[in-house]
Amino acid sequence: MAWLKKLSGAVIVLGGAAAAAGWALSAPVRFDAGAIAQLGPGDAAKGKRIFYAGGCTSCHSKPGAQGDARLQLAGGLELKTPFGTFVPPNISQDRKDGIGAWSEEDFANAMLKGVSPSGEHLYPAFPYASYARMKPADIADLYAFMKTLPAVAGKAPDHKLSFPFTIRRGIGLWKLLYLSPEPVIALPDGTPDKVLAGRYLVEGPGHCGECHTPRDFAAGVKKGEWLAGSVAAEGTGVVPNITPDGKSIKDWSEADIANYLETGFTPDFDSVGGAMVEVQKNMAQLTADDRAAIAAYLKAVPPHPNGYPAHKPAS
Amino acid sequence: MRKLVLAISMLAFAGSAAFADPIQERQALMKERGKLAGQLSKVVKGEEDFDAGAVLTTLKALQANAEKFDAEKLFPAGSDQGDTTAAPKIWEDMAGFKAAEDKFLANTKEAVASPPGDVDGLKAQLNTLGGDCGACHQSYRIKKG
Numbered sequence: 001m002a003w004l005k006k007l008s009g010a011v012i013v014l015g016g017a018a019a020a021a022g023w024a025l026s027a028p029v030r031f032d033a034g035a036i037a038q039l040g041p042g043d044a045a046k047g048k049r050i051f052y053a054g055g056c057t058s059c060h061s062k063p064g065a066q067g068d069a070r071l072q073l074a075g076g077l078e079l080k081t082p083f084g085t086f087v088p089p090n091i092s093q094d095r096k097d098g099i100g101a102w103s104e105e106d107f108a109n110a111m112l113k114g115v116s117p118s119g120e121h122l123y124p125a126f127p128y129a130s131y132a133r134m135k136p137a138d139i140a141d142l143y144a145f146m147k148t149l150p151a152v153a154g155k156a157p158d159h160k161l162s163f164p165f166t167i168r169r170g171i172g173l174w175k176l177l178y179l180s181p182e183p184v185i186a187l188p189d190g191t192p193d194k195v196l197a198g199r200y201l202v203e204g205p206g207h208c209g210e211c212h213t214p215r216d217f218a219a220g221v222k223k224g225e226w227l228a229g230s231v232a233a234e235g236t237g238v239v240p241n242i243t244p245d246g247k248s249i250k251d252w253s254e255a256d257i258a259n260y261l262e263t264g265f266t267p268d269f270d271s272v273g274g275a276m277v278e279v280q281k282n283m284a285q286l287t288a289d290d291r292a293a294i295a296a297y298l299k300a301v302p303p304h305p306n307g308y309p310a311h312k313p314a315s
Numbered sequence: 316m317r318k319l320v321l322a323i324s325m326l327a328f329a330g331s332a333a334f335a336d337p338i339q340e341r342q343a344l345m346k347e348r349g350k351l352a353g354q355l356s357k358v359v360k361g362e363e364d365f366d367a368g369a370v371l372t373t374l375k376a377l378q379a380n381a382e383k384f385d386a387e388k389l390f391p392a393g394s395d396q397g398d399t400t401a402a403p404k405i406w407e408d409m410a411g412f413k414a415a416e417d418k419f420l421a422n423t424k425e426a427v428a429s430p431p432g433d434v435d436g437l438k439a440q441l442n443t444l445g446g447d448c449g450a451c452h453q454s455y456r457i458k459k460g
Contacts, residue, residue, distance in 0.1 A: 270349055
């Protein structure tokens with residue numbers, strides 16, 4: 001039985017090597033100092049635009065907050081998903097309960113690498129898989145703007161997740177598969193600047209694909225069905241297909257899309273609904289050029305059939 | 316006299332029979348509401364000239380529409396089934412649903428009481444009313460694909 005011994009020995013060695021590799025591969029990666037130096041000091045006025053493009057307040061303000069209260073980023077909303085309940089944390093300027101003590105480097109690592117100041121992986125419910133496509137200068141501007149927002153005391157409750165999603169180290173492997181600063185949609189040379197600007201807003205800070213794209217078995221966004229719509233992560237509804245084949249916006253002009261993002265009215269004067277209500281409030285804060293760019297990009301993405309099953313009304 | 320009573324009750328019956336289905340009835344009201352908001356939006360977008368009288372007529376129609384919106388009657392128990400995008404939350408939180416509708420009604424009344432004098436005034440009012448649409452659709456409507 002010497003061969004069996006050898007085999008089991010080999011299996012143990014291989015298994016050990018795989019485990020070691022997995023451990024090494026899943027290690028949180030922070031920026032090196034050189035990359036951080038590139039950030040430079042941010043401009044708070046410019047960062048305001050990034051703040052609204054990024055939709056920070058939709059998840060991090062207290063549930064139901066209106067008006068200026070949307071700038072009090074105390075967290076506490078409950079996102080009930082199949083993995084468990086995610087609770088967006090306090091990201092106000094409170095030094096103890098929020099992120100007031102974070103350096104610009106800490107902030108950039110969270111936004112672009114999904115790593116906390118203590119070196120832990122953050123859960124990708126925080127959409128850093130999209131934010132990873134953002135320009136370092138925009139991160140610096142956003143950091144500067146967030147410094148102008150109020151400190152709100154009080155920690156948000158912890159996430160309530162089920163095993164194995166409680167093991168943060170596993171996120172390291174997820175990142176190897178899904179975290180990349182590359183654009184999702186490759187656009188040919190000569191693509192108008194407007195479309196490129198829209199791509200940046202949609203794929204990066206706007207993180208539209210996080211809800212509007214179906215996910216695979218490992219909860220990674222299916223880039224081959226980009227923006228095709230998805231079963232909602234929360235509740236029982238769907239998030240619409242916003243590619244040029246999507247029933248809901250197929251007949252909309254670019255001006256219609258831009259107007260919807262500004263006013264919340266569809267071309268036939270239905271109104272924005274569901275989770276998009278908070279998003280639209282943010283989009284209304286952008287410039288008309290930004291909204292037009294988003295619309296131009298949505299017209300330029302590849303069409304896909306719906307990323308969710310057809311609804312059969314009970315009769 | 317008997318004939319008249321009979322005629323009235325028949326008319327009433329016909330009226331209710333036309334919309335025996337609360338789902339259709341509430342959807343018709345919503346469609347009308349959207350159409351009215353659309354007329355105001357055309358003025359805000361500059362596609363139509365601002366005409367204070369026409370705007371006031373539309374705002375009054377919006378108020379009348381809001382007054383017809385009887386949540387208990389239009390959303391009876393069980394009408395979450397069928398071809399509807401009404402969210403289950405309507406029945407879990409009928410008080411909140413009614414409050415959202417009451418807010419819209421109050422805002423239409425306010426608009427009618429102090430009608431806008433120019434496009435900017437109308438724009439502000441339409442923003443408020445549109446915000447009411449969104450606030451209600453945020454929680455009480457669900458997209459089903």
